[in-house]
Amino acid sequence: MTHHHAIQPPEGPPRPRLAWSLAAVVVVLALLSLAALGVLWPDRADVPQGADPYGNVAILDAEVTKATPFDCNSSGIGPDNTPMVEGSCAQVTAETERGTTAVFTLDPTRYVGAGMEPGDQIRVIEIAPEGQQATYEFYDHQRGSQLGILAIVFAVLVALVGRWRGFFALIGIGITLLILLRFVMPALLADRPPIAVAVAGSTVIMLAVLYLAHGISIRTTSALFGTLFGIAFTAIIGAATTDWAHLTGIGSEDDHLLLATAPQMSLAGVVAASMVIAGLGVLNDVTVTQASAVWEMRALKPTAGRTELFTSAMRIGRDHIASSVYTLVFAYAGTAMTTLLLISAYQRSLLEVAVTEGIAQEVVRTLVGAIGLVLAVPITTAIAVWLAPAKSRPAEVQV
Structure with missing residues (x-):
């Protein structure tokens, strides 16, 4: 039995x-x-719209061609005795997407802390008042391709391992971002x-x-x-x-x-x-x-x-x-x-x-x-x- x-x-x-x-x-x-x-x-x-602080300028992609360090008398003490990075500044030359040459100065915080070398892909601010020669400032590094590759790798792995559930989870992420950006943020503002x-x-x-x-x-x-x-x-x-x-x-x-x-x-x-x-x-x-x-x-x-x-x-x-x-x-x-x-x-x-x-x-x-x-x-x-x-x-x- x-x-x-x-x-x-x-x-x-x-x-x-x-x-x-x-x-x-x-x-x-x-x-x-x-x-x-x-x-x-x-x-x-x-929904309030704040004025774009860079509204009257252009932000351009550029590639660094030369970075020359120089002594800018950075003592490590800034205004109101606030601590600052001590070290050299750098004179940076870059070629913009428009084919123009951008020259700007990089402070010790950026140069000593993060560094900059020829070949780096960056973004610069172009300030070009009417009738005057354009001047440039450093804006940020380019990260679009790196972020895109990481996102693609993530999505492919989720879809391969999770199969249909993983695929639908990715759709859920899209819906989440849509609700947050199109409803939650504007409604709070x-x-x-x-x-x-x-x-x-x-x-x-x-x-x-x-x-x-x-x-x-x-x-x-x-x-x-x-x-x-x-x-x-x-x-x-x-x-x-x-x-x-x-x-x-x-x-x-x-x-x-x-x-x-x-x-x-x-x-x-x-x-x-x-x-x-x-x-x-x-x-x-x-x-x-x-x-x-x-x-x-x-x-x-x-x-x-x-x-x-x-x-x-x-x-x-x-x-x-x-x-x-x-x-x-x-x-x-x-x-x-x-x-x-x-x-x-x-x-x-x-x-x-x-x-x-x-x-x-x-x-x-x-x-x-x-x-x-x-x-x-x-x-x-x-x-x-x-x-x-x-x-x-x-x-x-x-x-």
């Missing part, structure tokens, strides 16, 4: 009634989010309610990205519900924390310039909105993983009760929480490496610097995102366990 039962597929037996009910809920959510986009979408006239803009934009992004990358299924829908919970919670606690921590959003020269360009905009609201958007990637990662874990464990152990299923899935969730929290911290440390090095060089206390506006914004953004992430794991797991296939009866005894 032997016990025998077949391991059911991860999606379990068809459940058309539940599938149609969930589809109706998702359609309602999609319509509501699209309606919110329509209401919040700014008119072009409402036009002083639409920042939290509403962030939540509406994030919801549309997640609706598109999740179903494109992971397919239409009850499992994906459970991950969607967990993600939407994380978005809602992050929005609420982000708005409350921004006010509670007195974050004004003005922590750098760029913030001052942005406020001068769009004086009606609430930079504090933008900080709260950024908390919602910044955590979307990691949030999506953990919710999809938890939903998939529940479905796979149900397939491997179809007789397990819901409590056992939840407990087992949460063991995976705890490991994922730990690694994801590290991811958030490492991501900030990497992007703020220059600031952290400067703090270390000045031998200032990390706690002293952490409470300043610029650093505090990033600290709060990271902590709020981490809190939303941590709470989304048990919520997503509970939703997935509820929507997963019901447990099977014990295997029948066969002779």
Whole structure:
């Protein structure tokens, strides 16, 4: 006498009634989010347009033909006793895309710190007032081809390894950029309610990205519900924390310039909105993983009760929480490496610097995102366990 039962597929037996009910809920959510986009979408006239600081000049591609260093009496001390790079300047000659010769001086920060050699591909600013000879200034290095090659390699690898899911994930990236650039950024500049803009934009992004990358299924829908919970919670606690921590959003020269360009905009609201958007990637990662874990464990152990299923899935969730929290911290440390090095060089206390506006914004953004992430794991797991296939009866005894 032997016990025998077949391991059911991860999606379990068809459940058309539940599938149609969930589809109706998702359609309602999609319509509501699209309606919110329509209401919040700014008119072009409402989006402030700052004057281009290079509006009266031309920016040209050029190739360096000669770089001659010379002593420019750089003592390492600048105006107001601010520290500067000590070393030689350089007289640079380059041939522009128009065939003209550009000659300009490179300061020690650029020359000593980054260097410049013949053959370097750069961009220069051409200043040519009417009736006067053109003058040139260094603008930046050319990086278009390098970035293009990296993007192509990334896309090819994602498509090859991920196949159709990878291909649809790339489409999801395109949709994400479209929503951010065409809706979220203009709406924030036009002083639409920042939290509403962030939540509406994030919801549309997640609706598109999740179903494109992971397919239409009850499992994906459970991950969607967990993600939407994380978005809602992050929005609420982000708005409350921004006010509670007195974050004004003005922590750098760029913030001052942005406020001068769009004086009606609430930079504090933008900080709260950024908390919602910044955590979307990691949030999506953990919710999809938890939903998939529940479905796979149900397939491997179809007789397990819901409590056992939840407990087992949460063991995976705890490991994922730990690694994801590290991811958030490492991501900030990497992007703020220059600031952290400067703090270390000045031998200032990390706690002293952490409470300043610029650093505090990033600290709060990271902590709020981490809190939303941590709470989304048990919520997503509970939703997935509820929507997963019901447990099977014990295997029948066969002779």
